[in-house]
Amino acid sequence: MNDHPSATLAAFAATLRVQDIPAPVVRRTEDLFLDWLGSTLAGKSARAVQAIERYALAMGPALRAGDEGGAEVLISRRLTSPHFAAMVNAAASHVVEQDDVHNGSVFHPAAVVFPAALATAQAIGCSGRELLAASVAGYEVGIRVGEFLGRSHYRIFHTTATAGTLAAAAATGRLLGLDATTMLHAFGSAGTQAAGLWEFLRDAADSKQLHCAHAASAGLASAWLAKDGFTGARRILEGEQGLGAGMSSDADPARLVAGLGQRWATAETSFKYHASCRHTHPSADALQALMRRERLAADDIAAVATLVHQGAIDVLGRVVVPATVHQGKFSMGTVLGLVAEFGQAGLDEFDRHFLAPRVAAFRDRVAMRLDAEVDGAYPQRWIGKVEVRTTDGRLLHARVDEPKGDPGNTLSRAELEDKARRLAAYGDAATPAEMDGLIARTWALADTPRLGRLLP
Amino acid sequence: MNDHPSATLAAFAATLRVQDIPAPVVRRTEDLFLDWLGSTLAGKSARAVQAIERYALAMGPALRAGDEGGAEVLISRRLTSPHFAAMVNAAASHVVEQDDVHNGSVFHPAAVVFPAALATAQAIGCSGRELLAASVAGYEVGIRVGEFLGRSHYRIFHTTATAGTLAAAAATGRLLGLDATTMLHAFGSAGTQAAGLWEFLRDAADSKQLHCAHAASAGLASAWLAKDGFTGARRILEGEQGLGAGMSSDADPARLVAGLGQRWATAETSFKYHASCRHTHPSADALQALMRRERLAADDIAAVATLVHQGAIDVLGRVVVPATVHQGKFSMGTVLGLVAEFGQAGLDEFDRHFLAPRVAAFRDRVAMRLDAEVDGAYPQRWIGKVEVRTTDGRLLHARVDEPKGDPGNTLSRAELEDKARRLAAYGDAATPAEMDGLIARTWALADTPRLGRLLP
Known part of the structure; x- marks a missing residue:
């Protein structure tokens, strides 16, 4: 048998x-x-x-x-x-x-x-x-x-x-x-x-x-x-x-x-952590880590460059100003804006704030940039890297090697x-x-x- | 739409x-x-x-x-x-x-x-x-x-x-x-x-x-x-x-x-009429028609030749003496024996009589023979032809052009x-x-x- x-x-x-x-x-x-x-x-x-x-x-x-x-x-x-x-x-x-x-x-x-x-x-x-x-x-x-x-x-x-x-x-x-x-x-x-x-x-x-x-x-x-x-x-x-x-x-x-x-x-x-497209997660995690480490608020940040794989640019690149909540989940700037303002990009933040003025303003300070290391590691590894320029002129970096929620970086x-x-x-x-x-x-x-x- | x-x-x-x-x-x-x-x-x-x-x-x-x-x-x-x-x-x-x-x-x-x-x-x-x-x-x-x-x-x-x-x-x-x-x-x-x-x-x-x-x-x-x-x-x-x-x-x-x-x-x-393998149906229908037309009882029949397509011989040829009811449904002789004895080969006849002595005796008087016309028409048409030799020495024939239950020969x-x-x-x-x-x-x-x- x-x-x-x-x-x-x-x-x-x-x-x-x-x-x-x-x-x-x-x-x-x-x-x-x-x-x-x-x-x-x-x-x-x-x-x-x-x-x-x-x-x-x-x-x-x-x-x-x-x-x-x-x-x-x-x-x-x-x-x-x-x-x-x-x-x-x-x-x-x-x-x-x-x-x-x-x-x-x-x-x-x-x-x-x-x-x-x-x-x-x-x-x-x-x-x-x-x-x-x-x-x-x-x-x-x-x-x-x-x-x-x-x-x-x-x-x-x-x-x-x-x-x-x-x-x-x-x-x-x-x-x-x-x-x-x-x-x-x-x-x-x-x-x-x-x-x-x-x-x-x-x-x-x-x-x-x-x-x-x-x-x-x-x-x-x-x-x-x-x-x-x-x-x-x-x-x-x-x-x-x-x-x-x-x-x-x-x-x-x-x-x-x-x-x-x-x-x-x-x-x-x-586990899924952010309520957005998976391609935004590594960058969102890296920004969150950087803001915690450096004790920054959203207003302290003048610009964010997310260093991403080509797939992220392909999927997310077309959404500049989202018209719907669903589109907001495919907008890298919106996701990072919610994380910066509220510490997270959950269902509720999307529903209520995806077009809020402060979120929209942060969104417009975010740009995506193709990164050779991140692109080369994908899709086996989803590395997150961000480069943040602060309002007081510093250039800061952060990275996560596995998105939040994956087995090696699980939720507490x-x-x-x-x-x-x-x-x-x-x-x-x-x-x-x-x-x-x-x-x-x-x-x-x-x-x-x-x-x-x-x-x- | x-x-x-x-x-x-x-x-x-x-x-x-x-x-x-x-x-x-x-x-x-x-x-x-x-x-x-x-x-x-x-x-x-x-x-x-x-x-x-x-x-x-x-x-x-x-x-x-x-x-x-x-x-x-x-x-x-x-x-x-x-x-x-x-x-x-x-x-x-x-x-x-x-x-x-x-x-x-x-x-x-x-x-x-x-x-x-x-x-x-x-x-x-x-x-x-x-x-x-x-x-x-x-x-x-x-x-x-x-x-x-x-x-x-x-x-x-x-x-x-x-x-x-x-x-x-x-x-x-x-x-x-x-x-x-x-x-x-x-x-x-x-x-x-x-x-x-x-x-x-x-x-x-x-x-x-x-x-x-x-x-x-x-x-x-x-x-x-x-x-x-x-x-x-x-x-x-x-x-x-x-x-x-x-x-x-x-x-x-x-x-x-x-x-x-x-x-x-x-x-x-x-509609399904007989409770047996579909390959037996044309012959069963032809035998039933012949017995009604000639007013024959089972004991009047000395031998039956069923004139069939090759597929019927392939599927039914191996079952000589059925061991189970299910096998009985694939035995041409058993199916015709039930029809001859009881007028039909339904679920109940199979369950109760598939090995009854008179059915078994009739079964052994049945043989299949490849027929060029029947074989040539298959599978578009399922023609049934039988040749019956009676105990008083007559040779009788019957045919049906569409099995009982199909649209052209539906049930009353x-x-x-x-x-x-x-x-x-x-x-x-x-x-x-x-x-x-x-x-x-x-x-x-x-x-x-x-x-x-x-x-x-």
Whole structure:
């Protein structure tokens, strides 16, 4: 049975225990969970998310505190079945695009793994340790499936949707206690429901939210069905009529099992820090570091040169004066202006201040310049370098070797808490006191004997 | 907006009215609906179907008679939300493989269209005429999407699952009164969830039931979401990152709109008559015709030569004495033995009599012989020819030019009623009196002002 990659991966997911996972990876999983909670709460008011919540309300059961088997819709605080809780929470978690990302697989694990895992854990009353182990199983599986499907897949398919269905099944299956054989059936059912095309981008349609909702709920369903004896293909990933054959031209089954139990892909996942285009992040980080180091205020700065790779100039060069918030996120000067004025360029700063006079004035003091070192290192490394001329005539330099949020320059727990609070406030989805409780419950996950509601 | 095939197809589906459809096509749709009801009831006791019904029971609401918005799970007679009613009815409808098929698109429309349409019609209280028009919209869309995706798609993907998601969305969207623009959004959401791989065949896994369940419920969801303002890609079928680009190498957008409103693909759909391999059907039909014409009983027949195409010999030649019911369906002698003894080779005859002594004795009097005319006409025409030697020494011939159930040799309403009754009895899912009511309600659909429950 276990002689092929899908089976090996399923056996790994079925048997993973917290004690097998290095402690730093478990701690990182707690970090990722808090980061996901914030992203989900931030999505509360998005039109597309609310439509999916109304669908769940129309089609799912309305449960009350004390009812058996309920799970929590974080944005509305309703209790419903895990199928629909997973669906709505997943739809919400990716909409402000502040959720985590695994660079190598171009996959957003949190948006599909945690919705399915939390819903199942709440419904059947798992411990926090079980939730953490299951989430790691979901991350490890989803990232490897994304790597397996490769670049040709990503050109047409939204990997978070497709690999995400298997990731959600793996996490759910671990919580349901599936054995290796049954987990493989869950993979079969999940893989044969994997879907999600990039075509919606052309019309800026709402499909991204649907993709996450579908991946989380279909993955969850696959595991619940497998628990009940429903069977699936044993080689859904690498088989002749499987996912790789149908949706990739460079699928590599070896990637499904590479370093399993040794390499923790979960810990390679990056947090998003600034709410802007990724190409602005290295420069924003370098400016922030320089201003802290030199104790400068925005008014102390006469000019900024950002030393960038060619790709940044290609993508960002056309936006001079942004007309919309979205364009502001592609304006290097605006991003640096927000960082200089407010210490950060978050969702709220963009919405409220992207055209504020002081931000616009700072924006016009920023220029991009191609830098040979930065350009040569890209895309393996995203180096940030800035040159700042102060109003008192000094020329100052700063650099960061890895953008804030990447594994080598990760966010501290204080920064993660701050980000989560800001995201929740952005969505008007939880009070500061409620966030205190949510944060405390997250850091205490490993000691929680039975998961209940996260919000009152 | 309406300048590309997806948009033209969506506009057709959004505006189709019963009065635009030729009366024989409407009558045929009633026939297809009854045939689907029987197939669905026959699936009641299948393990995979029951697992999906238990999932729906766990995840969906339990509604009572009189509750708003309920739809009927035919196999359990529960009322739940349309999402889950569609899911379970779809899972049930394809399991005994007696549901209809469109030869050109290799697509089983009933299994995905009627579950979504009936559930929505019951939930919102549509008329029978609206159900019929919506079902035709679903058939016309699904068959054309299947033809669009082409042979390369069918090699890896289960067209009933993939095209089926769009078919279900079209039927549901018509009932919800979506306009052309909104229907196109529903197509976008449906297409980006289209999934279903053949890999499960290798393991005889349960995925076929999941494929129908997924297509019907995801298609239904896509239309309900579109009604609520949720947007999708405008070119999900023919776009550069759409379904054709991702899942086909010979997709032809012209097929999406070929003959729209002129050619009624719904009426090209075939009924399945015998419960055996399709290659046995022409000979079985010819033997049945001969025995009726000559008023012969099984004991009057000393030997049968079936004159067949080479493909029949390739597929059926190896089964001499069947060991299982499934093998019996690939044994020409067994199929003809059942027809000779019982007048038909249905699910029940196979289950109970495939090895009965008289059937086995008849089986051994049957031989296949390659016939130049039959072989030359195949696969465009499936001619059936038999040569019978009677015990009193006569040599008799019979032929049928189109297998029973195909459009040119379709089933009469009496035959359809009989088939539906037998399927319901096979599933132990409705009494003869209940089937009387169900049949009467089906033939009265066009005069039903508001659809209610079909079964008590």
